[in-house]
Amino acid sequence: MPRPSLNLETLAPIPSFSSSSSEHVKRLINSKHYVSPSKTICFDRFIPSRSGSNFELFHIPSTPSPSGKEESPSAYAALLRDALFGTNTPDKREIPGRNIFRYRTETRQPMQSFSPYGFDDEGPGVSQSPVKAPRKVPRSPYKVLDAPALQDDFYLNLVDWSSQNVLAVGLGNCVYLWNACSSKVTKLCDLGIDDSVCSVGWAQRGTNNLAVGTFNGKVQIWDASRCKKIRNMEGHRLRVGALAWSSSVLSSGSRDKSILQRDIRSPEDFVSKLSGHKSEVCGLKWSYDNRQLASGGNDNRLFVWNQHSTQPVLKYCEHTAAVKAIAWSPHLHGLLASGGGTADRCIRFWNTTTNSHLSCMDTGSQVCNLVWSKNVNELVSTHGYSQNQIIVWRYPTMSKLATLTGHTYRVLYLAISPDGQTIVTGAGDETLRFWNVFPSPKSQNTDSEIGASSFGRTTIR
16 A cells, blocks of 8 residues: 655645643643643653663664663573573674574473573572473374274173284174284184174283184184184183183183183183173173182172182172273272263272272263273273263373274273283274373383374274
8 A cells, every 4th residue: 555645735834823822832842841730641652771772783882871881681680591591592682683583493491491590500499399291192093993894782892902912803703813013914713604703802921822702602712823723612601792811711701691710721611600690791800910800790780709709709789880891900909990881971999908989980971991001000991872982091080181082983992002002992983093092111200292103094804
């Protein structure tokens, strides 16, 4: 837009002032000294200090101070500048003119450095306490695998991760293995058109044995390294939806309401039968010391058994829906977490040593799975109706560290990697999603962020 010019020819002549207006003119001329009796005068001018001005940048000679000495910034101002911008930051009088308005690389400093006394050098009598930044959990999965025919059935357990870093997944009537190191996919077995996979469970460390529970009530043991079936065990009348290992003992839970204890070293199909549930057994977990077995059922009951009992030694009846989600704490002996279905929506904590109910957290949606981190005192829950979310909790405060979304169906399946940092979740949307949620044991006391390095989508078969 053109700038308007000043037309001097159109200016009117300056009128002469009468004696009545001469006083008004004097007030205008001497406005600095005139004080209105009814109005407070506020000044809007800012006069900077010459000692703080950098005249050299614009080639303007500076006027020396009356004392002949240049004023220096206070000691506190120097300390504050060093704390905020680093000790190597040059004084503003030393910045050459050619660098004005030029971008410079921004350097991030830790929060601890924002102190009047700096980071390394503490002031007199000041104790420096470290300030931890909250750990950040990536909100997106770093890998997605297609899993065709992954069933949307709350009572099944179709995903497990071995100590050898191999993921087992039951898809329809087949079991597939996915090697997390090489991404190689192997078809382990095909049960045929008359049967289907209802549960999978890896044996503990030192073996490649995988247990497979079937719809027809069978339990098969496979050597995954050779893709060979080494055992076929019967005993259940209906489908086997839950499996749990304790050394050489395998526990299987069925829709026939029973739990069978199987010692794979024995020629017998099972060595004992546990009775107590009034409906399908859908959750089984051995404690880390292999002394207690927790079971959850569609009868809304949570039972705890010892190594030799055939009746539950502890019974918890507070849940109001099916109990599939069960997890023992690796940090505190006897600490057990359980989650209820759609009508319950709660995560409850129990002390099985003192037989006491510790706390309850209403999550607002169906609790499908629970797993504790072995690296930090945190746990993950996966959910179904109505939000299909994954939540990372800090125990015992049960504050949410992260809420992860992405699945479009109930997150029915959950397993954790052998290093304890990654979880994999599965849902009826026929996808497996891998999330970095926990720190490594070495970095659990640092402020480092766990990031996802890549994102891909492949098919598991």
